[in-house]
Amino acid sequence: MAATCSWKLDKETGQDALIVKFSNGHVKKAEELDFQLYKHSDDDNPRKKTRRIVVAESDRLPYAGSNFGAGSLQCNNLCRYFVGVLDKETMQMKVHTAQLFNMLPVIPGESAQNEDTKQPETHREKVDALIEAFGTTKQKRALSSRRLNEVGNETLQQAVALAATNVINQKGVEALRNEVVETEAQTDTALFLPxxxxxxxxxxxxxxxxxxxxxxxxxxxxxxxxxxxxxxxxxxxxxxxxxxxxxxxxxxxxxxxxxxxxxxxxxxxxxxxxxxxxxxxxxxxxxxxxxxxxxxxxxxxxxxxxxxxxxxxxxxxxxxxxxxxxxxxxxxxxxxxxxxxxxxxxxxxxxxxxxxxxxxxxxxxxxxxxxxxxxxxxxxxxxxxxxxxxxxLVLPLVHYDRRIERRKRKRMN
Structure with missing residues (x-):
């Protein structure tokens, strides 16, 4: 007969268990990794006191994961996780609350480059940089064409915004609202039928x-x-x-x-x-x-x-x-x-x-x-x-032809 065990929630430690997931593969020698946990220094701010960063260092690359920001797992906000530790002598399992961390490799030099700019490079920008350095002539031509289109769209948006600002300054908000009301009144009545x-x-x-x-x-x-x-x-x-x-x-x-x-x-x-x-x-x-x-x-x-x-x-x-x-x-x-x-x-x-x-x-x-x-x-x-x-209302329904008014032509003297 198989042995049974009981479990209870561990409230003594008061800390969550940490479950790490490496994004670039499986770790063969986990015992050789040096893990460190960092928490936010502001314990009074309710939004920052729960922020944690896990760092794992190996011989080849360091890894980092956090429970906040773009690199964090959204499942931490939607689900609650538990980890059970079974004591084989007493056959009792202690259950700890847990958090999941997505461990990403930290490439030397990349973080220093991102610190100089206010926003980190996106995946598209990184691919464009690779095309500029190692891409074929066809890829470079396509990249140049796409960038020219982006510049053209941005210029068009700026021109439209400037024109709209000028119209608002000249006519005023009230006059524009009256024009919108008149335009709505001229809209096809069939759109508002039951x-x-x-x-x-x-x-x-x-x-x-x-x-x-x-x-x-x-x-x-x-x-x-x-x-x-x-x-x-x-x-x-x-x-x-x-x-x-x-x-x-x-x-x-x-x-x-x-x-x-x-x-x-x-x-x-x-x-x-x-x-x-x-x-x-x-x-x-x-x-x-x-x-x-x-x-x-x-x-x-x-x-x-x-x-x-x-x-x-x-x-x-x-x-x-x-x-x-x-x-x-x-x-x-x-x-x-x-x-x-x-x-x-x-x-x-x-x-x-x-x-x-x-x-x-x-x-x-x-x-x-x-x-x-x-x-x-x-x-x-x-x-x-x-x-x-x-x-x-008589069946069949009557279909009325809309009359289009024609302006009278002015006579030339």
């Missing part, structure tokens, strides 16, 4: 509801949706006096009586009102929506999908650019299609989301919606009629 399934057989599957609100996000709107469903006519009158978005008020007045449909519609109405509130902001913070009881998953979704991150004085900002407002309009329009039997009022939506009527039509055309006109009561003058733009 996910679309062009091969869908049903109209409600073209812009899937799950892509607008995931099941987890829809479940998070349960409490705030219940508050929307419980609003009284007096509450609606108060909201109307506070200039609540007309799109939200119209859907609140037409809430269905059936419980399941009412619950689903009220959640969508609250989410729509939150998106419209976001569209009126220029800059959003992580605390935005807390007063309204906005779920954290919804707030993170809006910050991630409808804002642009930028740094200002060391802090992170979430701004709502013109392009993001267009994306927000497309998202609201797709949500309204699900809320209104695949029909939506573009005139009221563009007023609530504060974009022009032309841009609202561009979004609707990019989504492939069918456009029409409908008479409605004016909100400014009681008893008068006004014409509203309506959009409906």
């Amino acid at each position: 996910p679309c399934n062009t091969e869908a057989d049903k109209a409600e599957d073209v812009y899937p509801f799950d892509q607008l609100l995931s099941p987890n996000e829809f479940d998070a709107l349960k409490d705030v949706g219940a508050k929307m469903a419980a609003l009284t006519p007096e509450d609606l009158q108060k909201m109307r006096a506070e200039n609540c978005p007309q799109t939200v008020l119209r859907h609140l007045e037409l809430l269905p009586k059936e419980d399941t449909a009412r619950d689903r519609q009220s959640r969508c109405i609250w989410y729509l009102s939150f998106l419209l509130k976001v569209s009126s902001q220029k800059r959003l913070t992580f605390k935005f929506g807390i007063e309204d009881g906005c779920p954290k998953i919804i707030n993170n979704k809006v910050l991630r999908n409808f804002t642009v991150e930028s740094f200002h004085n060391g802090s992170l900002r979430n701004t709502l650019s013109t392009s993001m407002r267009m994306k927000l309009a497309a998202h609201c329009l797709a949500l309204l299609l699900h809320m209104g039997d695949q029909k939506a009022n573009l005139t009221i939506l563009h007023r609530d989301i504060r974009i022009s009527d032309v841009r609202m039509l561009e979004v609707a055309k990019a989504m492939g919606l069918t456009l029409s006109r409908q008479s409605a009561h004016s909100r400014e003058e009681v008893g008068t009629q006004e014409e509203h733009r309506m959009a409906s």
Whole structure:
């Protein structure tokens, strides 16, 4: 029967066992190597007090290894190693914590050369030096060509940096930001449309509801949706006096009586009102929506999908650019299609989301919606009629040709 042994952690010495690995081969006579251990003199600095250097000297070459710097093994930071020493008399194994050192040969003269320069030579620089000394004509020609390309790239980068500095000094940061916003507004609207399934057989599957609100996000709107469903006519009158978005008020007045449909519609109405509130902001913070009881998953979704991150004085900002407002309009329009039997009022939506009527039509055309006109009561003058733009999703989707405006030529006198 084989003998058994027990092991225990050795806490008496308080020092780690050292495991060395030679990078250039195996050591045949390890007992002839003279090992020395050096530790950092600054014991108070928590980053330097654990630094160790192991030096091994032989008849041919000295070796050195450290647990910090570029030559150290990264596994020391990711794993913890132990070494067990078995006492055959007591059959007990003492376990010591260990560190691994990668022993590299120290070539005489190389370290002195590196001390003269601030940074040690890289592998590429060493190979280039060998090519210059012992390379063939073809290798030297290739080396010269590569160095010329590097000089050309560096010169180009310096020229670009100088040109950018001059433009910033001449126009200023604010003017450049305005140009960026205008450029974003001219970008193709299709890049900011919600996910679309062009091969869908049903109209409600073209812009899937799950892509607008995931099941987890829809479940998070349960409490705030219940508050929307419980609003009284007096509450609606108060909201109307506070200039609540007309799109939200119209859907609140037409809430269905059936419980399941009412619950689903009220959640969508609250989410729509939150998106419209976001569209009126220029800059959003992580605390935005807390007063309204906005779920954290919804707030993170809006910050991630409808804002642009930028740094200002060391802090992170979430701004709502013109392009993001267009994306927000497309998202609201797709949500309204699900809320209104695949029909939506573009005139009221563009007023609530504060974009022009032309841009609202561009979004609707990019989504492939069918456009029409409908008479409605004016909100400014009681008893008068006004014409509203309506959009409906009808299969197949409509493909609109983009008109390219041509400048008129000036007549030569």
